[in-house]
Amino acid sequence: MKNKINVYLIEYAINAILRQKSKSFFIVFVFTLLTFLLTSVFFITNSIRYELDSTVDTLPQIIVQKIKAGRHYDIDVDAVDNILEIAGVSDAVARVWGYYYFANAGVNFSVVGIEQYENQYKNSFDKIASKFDLSEIDSKVSMVVGHGVKETMHDSYYKEYFNFIKPDGTLKRVNIAGVFEADTQLESNDVIVMSKDTIREIFDIDESKATDIVVKVANPEEIPMVVSKIKLIYPDTRIISSEDLKVSYQNIFDYKSGIFLALFIISLFTFFIIIYDKSSGLSSEEKREIGILKAIGWRVDDVLKEKFYESFIISFFAYTLGVGFSFAYVYIFQAPILQNIFVGYSQLKTSFELPFIFDLQTLFLVFFLSVPIYIAATIIPSWKVATLEADEVIR
Amino acid sequence: MIELKNITKTYELNKNDKVVALDNVNLTINEGELVVLKGASGSGKSTILSLIAALSKPTSGEVIVDNKKISKLPDNFASVYRRDNIGFIFQKYNLIPTLSVKENIILPLVPLNPPANEIVEKLDRVAKMFNISHKKDAIVRNLSGGEQQRVAIARANVNDPKILIADEPTANLDEKLSLNFIEILRELKALNKTIVIATHDPLFFDLDFVDREIQVHNGKIIL
Ligand SMILES: Nc1ncnc2c1ncn2[C@@H]1O[C@H](COP(=O)(O)OP(=O)(O)OP(=O)(O)O)[C@@H](O)[C@H]1O
Ligand SMILES: [Mg+2]
Numbered sequence A: 001m002k003n004k005i006n007v008y009l010i011e012y013a014i015n016a017i018l019r020q021k022s023k024s025f026f027i028v029f030v031f032t033l034l035t036f037l038l039t040s041v042f043f044i045t046n047s048i049r050y051e052l053d054s055t056v057d058t059l060p061q062i063i064v065q066k067i068k069a070g071r072h073y074d075i076d077v078d079a080v081d082n083i084l085e086i087a088g089v090s091d092a093v094a095r096v097w098g099y100y101y102f103a104n105a106g107v108n109f110s111v112v113g114i115e116q117y118e119n120q121y122k123n124s125f126d127k128i129a130s131k132f133d134l135s136e137i138d139s140k141v142s143m144v145v146g147h148g149v150k151e152t153m154h155d156s157y158y159k160e161y162f163n164f165i166k167p168d169g170t171l172k173r174v175n176i177a178g179v180f181e182a183d184t185q186l187e188s189n190d191v192i193v194m195s196k197d198t199i200r201e202i203f204d205i206d207e208s209k210a211t212d213i214v215v216k217v218a219n220p221e222e223i224p225m226v227v228s229k230i231k232l233i234y235p236d237t238r239i240i241s242s243e244d245l246k247v248s249y250q251n252i253f254d255y256k257s258g259i260f261l262a263l264f265i266i267s268l269f270t271f272f273i274i275i276y277d278k279s280s281g282l283s284s285e286e287k288r289e290i291g292i293l294k295a296i297g298w299r300v301d302d303v304l305k306e307k308f309y310e311s312f313i314i315s316f317f318a319y320t321l322g323v324g325f326s327f328a329y330v331y332i333f334q335a336p337i338l339q340n341i342f343v344g345y346s347q348l349k350t351s352f353e354l355p356f357i358f359d360l361q362t363l364f365l366v367f368f369l370s371v372p373i374y375i376a377a378t379i380i381p382s383w384k385v386a387t388l389e390a391d392e393v394i395r
Numbered sequence B: 001m002i003e004l005k006n007i008t009k010t011y012e013l014n015k016n017d018k019v020v021a022l023d024n025v026n027l028t029i030n031e032g033e034l035v036v037l038k039g040a041s042g043s044g045k046s047t048i049l050s051l052i053a054a055l056s057k058p059t060s061g062e063v064i065v066d067n068k069k070i071s072k073l074p075d076n077f078a079s080v081y082r083r084d085n086i087g088f089i090f091q092k093y094n095l096i097p098t099l100s101v102k103e104n105i106i107l108p109l110v111p112l113n114p115p116a117n118e119i120v121e122k123l124d125r126v127a128k129m130f131n132i133s134h135k136k137d138a139i140v141r142n143l144s145g146g147e148q149q150r151v152a153i154a155r156a157n158v159n160d161p162k163i164l165i166a167d168e169p170t171a172n173l174d175e176k177l178s179l180n181f182i183e184i185l186r187e188l189k190a191l192n193k194t195i196v197i198a199t200h201d202p203l204f205f206d207l208d209f210v211d212r213e214i215q216v217h218n219g220k221i222i223l
Helices: A007-019 A021-058 A079-084 A123-131 A134-139 A147-155 A196-203 A220-233 A242-279 A284-295 A300-332 A338-342 A360-386 A390-394 B045-052 B075-085 B101-112 B116-129 B145-157 B175-190
Strands: A062-068 A071-073 A089-102 A107-114 A142-145 A161-165 A171-179 A191-195 A212-217 A237-241 B002-012 B018-029 B034-038 B060-065 B086-089 B163-167 B194-198 B212-217 B220-222
Touching (some): A007 A300, A007 B101, A079 A089, A079 A212, A242 A360, A284 A390, A300 B075, B045 B060, B101 B145
Parallel strands (some): A142 A171, B034 B194, B034 B212
Antiparallel strands (some): A062 A212, B002 B060
16 A cells, blocks of 8 residues: 555646646746757757768769869869779769759759769669660650659649750750659759760760769778879869768758757757756745645655656656657658758758658657756755745745 | 643844744643633744644754654654644645645645545545535635635644644634634534644633633743
């Protein structure tokens, strides 16, 4: 009987929460908001990190760009042959690509050229090469687009083809041959794949030039060695290895999450104001109530048990609510607003699917960051009052 | 039996200022006795009551109830002592205004976690006895002063304590309600409870069922 759960105490605790409606509501509101934001950030971060990791794995090992006075210029295609001669290099491909700004929708597309008899530097392009007849894409002047691109074009009523505006102001009509699938969404969402000839026309790139050269090295250990050799032959180039890219991807990502961090800190701040308010002392009614309970025979631990129930019920309720909202927000509604803060490397505002990653660790982390802190912030000041002489408190 | 032995109680207002609320008080109250403490405001009546109820501790001296040194009890044991032995009717009633009559009355039972039927039984007994049954579900804040006092009396009796303490029980009542309270007191006395009342209300003087009137003056008992 001693260990039986005291339902009257729980009833009293629930009653206490309901008695102070507006205060309880405020606490639940802020608490829910906090857990919601916190959980959402973790959920989104997890999903994006997952995407990012898979994306980085698909990046070229080495990219060679021509640089003049710090600016990127087209590189001579001839360089490919010289690079191929470097020991350790297993393949080198001249890429023709660019960012095309679609003013109508205010977004950038990444336009990438591939060729029929060329080894592809991305798995997803290999898939395109095997799925679509590249010679036909070439002759019919068509392209394969990512999901985001397709939707953006559809929104502007381009269903069959798209008109690119060339540097000289004339139009280039390119048919949409299909939509392609990639391993990761970040990689494919804003990408358009077409023949190199078509790209050359759209961006006005000469036959002898390419945007950059991607280099494959058989043994990843040798990447730094290959990088320094290319640098020797072509001092006027910038050479980016996948490691560098990983870092800069991470940077973009971290910078963006920084904006969010600010938002988060604000809500955290509010949370701590509540805690501060609570721990800085109880209201005179709250003190009196504890004093009365003591005076009619409640022990200190009866009072603290009641306060524990009270704070646990309210904080766990808010926690559950916050996590529930966050699940719905991130995975069902795909995190509107917040997603834009995190995603969109080429400012393509399109539907990026957050992969569902159920992460118990996140739930535990958020739980331990909120619920026990709140309970402690409730119990400690109550404990201070409860251990005072009852007579002092109710006088 | 309640014994106060050489009780002194001082309150420290600050480092240099002290109030001597009780000065070497000796007092014995027998079982079943009804004692009225009289005296001017500030004389020390409430202080005596709170010492008997173990709501505070003497600066020196001992409070002994049924041969137990109440004044030496650690806080948690003092709570249990109150719960098992004391029914305290406070001057300002000390009810929880936002709870219902019923919830207030059963409050002393809550930590005991008794079976539901026991709670109902005890509640019904005191609610009937002190004529508040019809308002069981009313919120205390909305009750009249007399009704609130009856709730306070019911709460003090819900555990059927041996000792009843009332501090200025008629201070907030009109004459009719005060006479009502005196009738209740007569009934409680008939139940053979030990009763200690602090008051300066003349209505309590020379009542036939009061065993003793004790004059408190400046922290001392005048016999
Ligand atoms: N917590 C306290 N802090 C400081 N002084 C106190 C405290 N409690 C009581 N006193 C003082 O002790 C003295 C006795 O107080 P007590 O309340 O016992 O008097 P009382 O006889 O009950 O008066 P009243 O008729 O006004 O209720 C008073 O001078 C009072 O100011
Ligand atoms: Mg008094």
